[in-house]
Amino acid sequence: MAEEEVKLTVTIDGIPVEVAPGTTILNAARQIGGDIVPPAMCYYSTLEGSGGKCRTCLVKVSKGSEKDPRPMPKLVASCRTTVMDGMEVQNISSPEVLDARKSVVEFLLINHPLDCPVCDQAGECKLQDLSYEHGVAQTQFEFRKRTFEPIDIGDKIQLHMNRCILCYRCVYVANQLTDGREHGILGRGDHAEISTYIHKGLNNDFIGNVIDVCPVGALTDKTFRFKNRVWFTKPVDAHRDCPTCSGKVTLWYKGAEVLRVTGRKDEYGEVKEFICNTCRFETKKTADWILEEPTPVDHESVISANHYYTFNPPAVIEESKKLQEANEEQLARTERLK
Numbered sequence: 363m364a365e366e367e368v369k370l371t372v373t374i375d376g377i378p379v380e381v382a383p384g385t386t387i388l389n390a391a392r393q394i395g396g397d398i399v400p401p402a403m404c405y406y407s408t409l410e411g412s413g414g415k416c417r418t419c420l421v422k423v424s425k426g427s428e429k430d431p432r433p434m435p436k437l438v439a440s441c442r443t444t445v446m447d448g449m450e451v452q453n454i455s456s457p458e459v460l461d462a463r464k465s466v467v468e469f470l471l472i473n474h475p476l477d478c479p480v481c482d483q484a485g486e487c488k489l490q491d492l493s494y495e496h497g498v499a500q501t502q503f504e505f506r507k508r509t510f511e512p513i514d515i516g517d518k519i520q521l522h523m524n525r526c527i528l529c530y531r532c533v534y535v536a537n538q539l540t541d542g543r544e545h546g547i548l549g550r551g552d553h554a555e556i557s558t559y560i561h562k563g564l565n566n567d568f569i570g571n572v573i574d575v576c577p578v579g580a581l582t583d584k585t586f587r588f589k590n591r592v593w594f595t596k597p598v599d600a601h602r603d604c605p606t607c608s609g610k611v612t613l614w615y616k617g618a619e620v621l622r623v624t625g626r627k628d629e630y631g632e633v634k635e636f637i638c639n640t641c642r643f644e645t646k647k648t649a650d651w652i653l654e655e656p657t658p659v660d661h662e663s664v665i666s667a668n669h670y671y672t673f674n675p676p677a678v679i680e681e682s683k684k685l686q687e688a689n690e691e692q693l694a695r696t697e698r699l700k
């Protein structure tokens with residue numbers, strides 16, 4: 363007879379859920395879904411060792427377990443704390459947690475620039491959302507923010523350290539996904555920074571994924587940088603027969619032009635399947651891809667402001683051709699008037 367699977371019951375913000383032993387509070391909350399899921403800026407389910415750096419996922423354990431119902435004395439990082447049977451957790455139902463989250467956001471913003479109007483991550487940035495939800499209008503920080511010049515790390519990736527929150531995700535990607543790690547976090551405390559040390563390039567085949575996992579606009583795609591605001595682009599799922607990766611991507615269209623290619627992300631902003639550099643940087647024509655459907659976008663996301671539900675590639679191409687023809691006509695008319 364097959365052994366019965368052991369399940370533990372944990373209650374999060376009053377909602378009970380049954381999970382397997384070893385599940386973290388964060389992943390138990392993700393099984394419930396919705397607003398009670400704590401934000402996570404450094405945890406990434408597919409990257410081993412991730413989590414425990416940013417503290418945005420703090421929650422209150424108001425009952426430790428059925429066996430030992432004492433509450434935990436301090437707030438805990440939900441991405442690093444495993445559930446116990448009978449545990450009771452508070453996230454958005456605890457004023458203490460909301461207050462702590464506010465402080466964590468303030469801390470993350472201590473050295474962060476007011477770059478959103480020019481930052482490529484704007485519109486898909488969790489730090490931006492957190493600042494909106496928990497941030498305060500004024501800073502208490504009286505000192506000069508630490509600043510860095512943007513640097514190219516590799517021919518397709520730019521690092522703007524000012525925006526880095528030291529979540530370590532890019533380091534784990536380089537460690538776990540590529541052949542050789544060429545960057546890491548140098549220094550400690552206020553001196554900590556992402557660096558290749560001697561400004562080497564990041565050139566491994568899967569290194570472009572550091573851009574997708576970076577929760578802020580610190581690592582950006584130079585082939586897309588400053589080309590458009592993300593909410594003016596239309597994401598479409600597509601695939602190709604790629605010898606190196608799954609070839610399953612999201613194409614970000616402006617008219618008929620593919621402005622960027624990214625991995626497909628789930629509702630928590632995590633890439634479902636990492637893609638290779640060729641798919642990301644080298645194949646930016648519609649003809650390179652088999653188009654599937656418009657990427658499902660959360661209706662609350664700013665990206666859905668420009669989203670359409672019946673994607674028809676030839677129509678998009680026709681639309682763009684017409685625009686081009688109209689532009690050419692206009693130019694010719696202007697020339698004739700000269």
Ligand code: SF4
Pocket residue numbers: 474475476477478479481482483484485487488489490525577578579580
């Ligand atoms: S990383 Fe996010 S919060 Fe920071 S400047 Fe860019 S969009 Fe704004």
Ligand code: SF4
Pocket residue numbers: 525526527528529530531532533556572575576577578580581
């Ligand atoms: S560059 Fe981005 S991914 Fe890397 S540590 Fe900084 S914030 Fe995290």
Ligand code: FES
Pocket residue numbers: 401402403404405413414415416417418419420439440441442
């Ligand atoms: S997501 Fe838990 S500490 Fe960052």
